[in-house]
Amino acid sequence: MGSLHLPIQERSEQTEEIRGHVREFLRQEREAGTFVPKCDTWLSGFSPEFSRKLGERGWIGMTWPKRYGGHERSAIERYVVIEELLAAGAPVAGHWIADRQTGPLLLRYGTEQQRMSFLPRIARGECYFAIGLSEPNAGSDLAAVRTRAEKVEGGWIMNGSKTWTSGAHHAHYMITLCRTSPYHPENRHEGMSQLLVDLSSPGVTIRPILLMTGEHHFNEVFFEDVFVPDDMLIGQEGNGWKQGMTELAFERSGPERFLSTFPLLEELVNRLRQSGQKHLMAQAAKLVSRLWTLRHMSIGVAHLLEKGETPDVAAALVKEMGTTFEQQVAEVVRLLLPTSPSVDAADRLDQLLAQSILHAPGFTLRGGTTEILRGIIAKGVIAK
Amino acid sequence: MTDLTKMLVKSTTKIMKDICTKEFIDEAERGRWAAELWEVLSEAGMLTVAVPEELDGTGGTFAEAYEILRLAGKYAAPIPLAETYMGNWIMADLGLAATCEPLAILANEGEPFQFKKEGAGWSVTGKARSVPWGRHARLLLVLGETETGSVLALMSPTEAKVTTGQNLAGEPRDTMVLEAAPVADEHLFAVDARQVHSRLLSTGALCRSVMMAGALERIAELTVKYTTERSQFGRPLHRFQAIQHHLASLAGETAAANTAASYAVAASRRGPDEKAIAMAKIRINEAAGIVAPVAHQVHGAIGFTHEHVLHQCTRRVLAWRDEWGTETQWAEKLAEQLMLLEENGLWPYLSE
Numbered sequence: 001m002g003s004l005h006l007p008i009q010e011r012s013e014q015t016e017e018i019r020g021h022v023r024e025f026l027r028q029e030r031e032a033g034t035f036v037p038k039c040d041t042w043l044s045g046f047s048p049e050f051s052r053k054l055g056e057r058g059w060i061g062m063t064w065p066k067r068y069g070g071h072e073r074s075a076i077e078r079y080v081v082i083e084e085l086l087a088a089g090a091p092v093a094g095h096w097i098a099d100r101q102t103g104p105l106l107l108r109y110g111t112e113q114q115r116m117s118f119l120p121r122i123a124r125g126e127c128y129f130a131i132g133l134s135e136p137n138a139g140s141d142l143a144a145v146r147t148r149a150e151k152v153e154g155g156w157i158m159n160g161s162k163t164w165t166s167g168a169h170h171a172h173y174m175i176t177l178c179r180t181s182p183y184h185p186e187n188r189h190e191g192m193s194q195l196l197v198d199l200s201s202p203g204v205t206i207r208p209i210l211l212m213t214g215e216h217h218f219n220e221v222f223f224e225d226v227f228v229p230d231d232m233l234i235g236q237e238g239n240g241w242k243q244g245m246t247e248l249a250f251e252r253s254g255p256e257r258f259l260s261t262f263p264l265l266e267e268l269v270n271r272l273r274q275s276g277q278k279h280l281m282a283q284a285a286k287l288v289s290r291l292w293t294l295r296h297m298s299i300g301v302a303h304l305l306e307k308g309e310t311p312d313v314a315a316a317l318v319k320e321m322g323t324t325f326e327q328q329v330a331e332v333v334r335l336l337l338p339t340s341p342s343v344d345a346a347d348r349l350d351q352l353l354a355q356s357i358l359h360a361p362g363f364t365l366r367g368g369t370t371e372i373l374r375g376i377i378a379k380g381v382i383a384k
Numbered sequence: 385m386t387d388l389t390k391m392l393v394k395s396t397t398k399i400m401k402d403i404c405t406k407e408f409i410d411e412a413e414r415g416r417w418a419a420e421l422w423e424v425l426s427e428a429g430m431l432t433v434a435v436p437e438e439l440d441g442t443g444g445t446f447a448e449a450y451e452i453l454r455l456a457g458k459y460a461a462p463i464p465l466a467e468t469y470m471g472n473w474i475m476a477d478l479g480l481a482a483t484c485e486p487l488a489i490l491a492n493e494g495e496p497f498q499f500k501k502e503g504a505g506w507s508v509t510g511k512a513r514s515v516p517w518g519r520h521a522r523l524l525l526v527l528g529e530t531e532t533g534s535v536l537a538l539m540s541p542t543e544a545k546v547t548t549g550q551n552l553a554g555e556p557r558d559t560m561v562l563e564a565a566p567v568a569d570e571h572l573f574a575v576d577a578r579q580v581h582s583r584l585l586s587t588g589a590l591c592r593s594v595m596m597a598g599a600l601e602r603i604a605e606l607t608v609k610y611t612t613e614r615s616q617f618g619r620p621l622h623r624f625q626a627i628q629h630h631l632a633s634l635a636g637e638t639a640a641a642n643t644a645a646s647y648a649v650a651a652s653r654r655g656p657d658e659k660a661i662a663m664a665k666i667r668i669n670e671a672a673g674i675v676a677p678v679a680h681q682v683h684g685a686i687g688f689t690h691e692h693v694l695h696q697c698t699r700r701v702l703a704w705r706d707e708w709g710t711e712t713q714w715a716e717k718l719a720e721q722l723m724l725l726e727e728n729g730l731w732p733y734l735s736e
Contacts, residue, residue: 005642087731087735266728266730269725270728278716282712285716286715289666289718292667293644293664296644296647317632320636371625374632375625377635377636378622378628382612382622
């Protein structure tokens with residue numbers, strides 16, 4: 001189980017300088033009333049103005065080459081920026097997917113033309129992407145995708161549908177995993193490709209699927225004879241499964257996997273301090289210890305990614321433990337303080353608690369369910 | 385990890401693995417002093433790490449000492465290594481030479497040992513409970529008070545009355561009584577008792593934290609191995625999804641414990657960092673409470689027998705989590721710090 005010794009990354013002057021800038025920016029924005037801190041804002045906090053402001057400051061596409069509009073910063077510097085944004089409950093959903101996984105995917109597999117065309121716009125905070133993986137009959141079993149693209153003169157004709165697509169109604173494009181060769185039950189990972197689909201194309205229909213709160217974040221996306229030009233194929237035809245798995249590795253170990261309910265935890269600590277309840281604060285302290293550990297694990301994974309390693313087992317671990325922690329925060333809060341959680345409560349704690357409780361089921365589903373992750377972890381430790 | 389530390393890990397692993405067999409630990413639990421192990425570590429200079437050479441130490445860093453302790457924990461080494469390090473580090477602060485003798489620290493916070501002037505020297509009276517390896521100690525460090533202030537005495541255990549006791553893991557945790565035991569004047573040193581207690585608590589918790597991280601890793605390794613060797617219903621255990629979920633939990637808790645311990649060690653480069661140690665001890669104690677039962681569940685009845693090696697590790701983590709502070713005790717200490725934060729101060733506190 002050697003892979004489970006994650007490196008320790010300590011603070012450096014460089015990271016603390018940028019942390020200071022982000023904090024100051026967030027303080028000013030909060031005071032100006034640009035945003036009100038909320039839970040789970042990387043899914044639900046959509047603000048094109050805010051995304052553009054981050055782009056102007058160089059906080060999107062931070063690690064990418066300058067010639068693509070990036071800023072050639074380290075992965076650890078990027079980490080500092082995104083953890084500050086999440087901890088503050090800032091509205092980052094617009095550009096989140098594009099910054100986190102579309103950019104790295106295009107840098108790895110995209111053509112020069114694709115990089116030049118999309119990356120600078122993403123880095124400016126103006127161009128948003130949706131994830132095109134799940135389908136009505138392909139959830140945890142992703143290899144069951146049936147959306148297909150048939151080769152025609154100059155491009156592809158796509159038919160099928162994707163589901164649980166967060167933010168598709170705001171996004172400009174979707175990286176769509178589809179079959180470019182017929183489905184073979186005995187070789188299910190073959191014949192898949194990733195096509196970059198313009199969501200404003202004729203034949204694309206986006207329908208909302210409301211969350212149990214009534215909020216609109218999820219969508220169903222239908223493709224009916226949608227034409228996708230040849231130059232929108234990402235990487236190699238037939239290599240879609242492998243590319244899609246690479247994309248998932250970018251999304252599992254980041255701070256959004258344990259900070260979704262941080263604004264609630266912070267408000268809990270505020271309240272217990274104000275009311276002088278030290279014994280209850282000790283219960284909160286146990287959550288703080290869990291969070292402290294998760295954060296250092298996640299930073300350790302970021303460090304390994306920076307060195308070009310692929311710590312997929314460790315990344316799965318962080319997500320599995322981190323998302324369980326996010327849910328636990330809400331449970332502890334309701335046991336420590338009398339509350340009346342409601343999404344439209346006037347009281348801040350009540351409102352944050354409602355957001356946390358009602359978004360909680362999604363934490364351990366999105367980006368790979370806990371059950372799938374546990375399988376990955378177990379197979380990883382057995383293989384070592 | 386530096387190349388030097390890697391070499392240290394390699395040689396320590398070899399020593400621990402070769403000597404700390406199941407039988408060797410069984411004998412120690414029956415009361416035999418683990419002299420062979422102590423001698424080898426003494427000759428290798430491993431008992432005086434992080435004490436400067438001019439004080440008869442081996443030199444090196446605290447991080448290296450904690451790395452040795454992690455491996456001692458991993459292989460259930462039945463010796464007072466943590467206690468001897470702690471004693472040696474306190475003595476180094478007082479400018480005293482390091483010892484290679486097994487050492488016990490007698491520090492009773494509630495009813496301190498009383499020192500009285502007797503002619504040219506002193507006599508000391510008092511009682512300490514749960515002293516690790518008290519019966520095997522060749523040197524005692526006794527913290528107490530005179531009429532004028534707090535002192536630390538260096539003395540031989542010949543006058544101590546020992547009532548033997550043990551923790552869950554069968555490690556000696558003895559009651560030591562001193563009744564007007566003589567101490568030479570030159571072996572008495574003025575100290576700030578509160579400072580010594582606080583340092584002992586932090587260092588003790590960090591020592592147990594790294595030892596537990598090591599032991600948890602061993603438990604996870606033993607369990608993973610067992611699931612590949614044992615078959616039921618015609619396939620190895622690890623092929624069952626229910627078992628895979630247990631393995632994922634073991635891997636996660638072990639990785640969390642390792643990270644927490646490593647970070648607390650890194651933060652304590654120059655001396656114990658109370659905040660990091662509190663965070664680590666809480667998290668690692670929690671990990672022990674999850675890992676031990678899961679490992680036993682996966683092993684089935686065989687892991688619950690004396691014949692199997694598993695219990696030598698699980699009993700240790702369950703004993704050590706209660707030593708030098710439970711989750712609750714450390715959470716109360718952290719809570720004191722959290723009570724002093726500014727509005728919305730949690731994030732700066734966490735990320736500083």
